[in-house]
Structures are given as C-alpha cells and as structure tokens.
Amino acid sequence: MSLLTVEELDAGYGDLQILDDVDLTVDAGEYVTIVGPNGAGKSTAMKSVFGLTDHMGGSVRFDGVDITDDNPEDIIRKGLSYVPQNENVFPSLSVEENLRMGAYILDSVPSSALDAVYDRFPILRERRDQRAGTMSGGQQQMLAMGRALMLEPELLLLDEPSAGLAPDLVDEMFDKIDEINATGTSILMVEQNAKTALRRCDRGYVLAQGQNRYVDEGDALLDDEDVRREFLGG
Numbered sequence: 001m002s003l004l005t006v007e008e009l010d011a012g013y014g015d016l017q018i019l020d021d022v023d024l025t026v027d028a029g030e031y032v033t034i035v036g037p038n039g040a041g042k043s044t045a046m047k048s049v050f051g052l053t054d055h056m057g058g059s060v061r062f063d064g065v066d067i068t069d070d071n072p073e074d075i076i077r078k079g080l081s082y083v084p085q086n087e088n089v090f091p092s093l094s095v096e097e098n099l100r101m102g103a104y105i106l107d108s109v110p111s112s113a114l115d116a117v118y119d120r121f122p123i124l125r126e127r128r129d130q131r132a133g134t135m136s137g138g139q140q141q142m143l144a145m146g147r148a149l150m151l152e153p154e155l156l157l158l159d160e161p162s163a164g165l166a167p168d169l170v171d172e173m174f175d176k177i178d179e180i181n182a183t184g185t186s187i188l189m190v191e192q193n194a195k196t197a198l199r200r201c202d203r204g205y206v207l208a209q210g211q212n213r214y215v216d217e218g219d220a221l222l223d224d225e226d227v228r229r230e231f232l233g234g
C-alpha cells in the first residue's frame, strides 16, 4: 500500500475543473516529482492533496485513510506538510517565530523539532532573530521548508522549491531535499527545473492540461525521446 494514493481525481476552483482523472502515488520513503508545462495543474494537484481545492470526483488517501474531504488542519495532523509556491513565510515575523508557527497546531513546540530544523539549516539558527522578509530568496525558501519540517511530517509537499534561486543555491536546495528524504521523509515535489528534478527523484509524473501524461522512474523519463521532445526541450 502506498503512503499517498490519489485516484481519478477531478478538482479545481469553484465550478472550474482543472484536474481530470489524475492518478498519483507516493510510497513510504519515496521521492516523487511532478513536472509539466506552466498551467498544467501541478500546483493544483499539490493543493488538492492538501485540501485546498474543490473536489468533483475521485479520492485522496493517506496512510490508508480517506482524506479527500479533510481540511488542511486535519491533514497536517495526519503527517503531511506543504510548502506552497508563493508567500510561504510571514515576512514581518522573525525566523524563529516563523518556525514556531509551523508547529502552532501542537500545544507546545517540541524543542527537539526546532533543534533538528536548526541543525538541518544552520543559516536559520544564525538568523533566528532576523525578520524573515529581510532575508534572501534562498534563505526564505529554507525557512519555508524548515517551517514545514517542524511537525516532522511523513510526507512533505514542495511546490517549486528552486524557483527564483541563484544557480549555486539551486544545487544546495536539491541537496537539502535529498538529505531530508534520506532521513525517511517521503517527498512529493513540483519543479520547473525538470531535468534536475527528474535526475534526483525516484519516480516522476508528467502532467499536462490537468491530466497524467507520463509516469516512470525519473531516469527513464529523462531518457524517453517523446518526453524529452514534448516537455524537456529536446
């Protein structure tokens, strides 16, 4: 049984349907990437898993439990964290306040979780009192990931973690994601940096116009001539 199972999902916003019969699985410990053109519905798929869209059909199960109609707060409690593509930190709060907000759902924030995030991202420890909005894009992205890790999720959803980062920071970000995955956290990631993402992940999905187009091991998708021509720029 997979950790996450999305079956024949139809979802969108109000009456506007974006996803059409989308299937998606993530096994325990697996690192899965979704790639595809702009507007394909990648972010919508992530939001749908996290209870942030309107569902018109199909199902989402996590750890064997149906979460199709759960709200994000219930979903977080079940062990799933989500880093949105945009506006994923509170700019006027300090780094540490942001991290504590990540665990607001708990009665008290476990200091072990805070230490673990600081060990993973030493720059956040150095800057714990700095306002998040005054940090660089890369540091804010690390903070957003740190915040999502405060609840020690089983599955981490990452929407375009490398967007807007300088090239050397892109590699550092992907290294961090590998490290997080190596500790046993499953990853479902959307990336526009498709080749790098497919090289790094275990398995990938190509989504286009709200539908599944290809699914295979990341390396197999990279080697597939049709995928390369249609989606990876040759």
Ligand SMILES: Nc1ncnc2c1ncn2[C@@H]1O[C@H](COP(=O)(O)OP(=O)(O)O)[C@@H](O)[C@H]1O
Residues within 6 Å of the ligand: 013, 016, 018, 036, 037, 038, 039, 040, 041, 042, 043, 044, 045
């Ligand atoms: N909040 C929203 N309300 C209405 N339509 C939306 C909303 N967010 C995204 N869309 C539409 O859904 C489609 C898919 O968008 P999105 O999932 O963001 O694509 P991707 O992440 O693959 O670039 C686009 O046509 C977009 O305009």
Ligand SMILES: [Mg+2]
Residues within 6 Å of the ligand: 042, 043, 044, 085
């Ligand atoms: Mg998107």
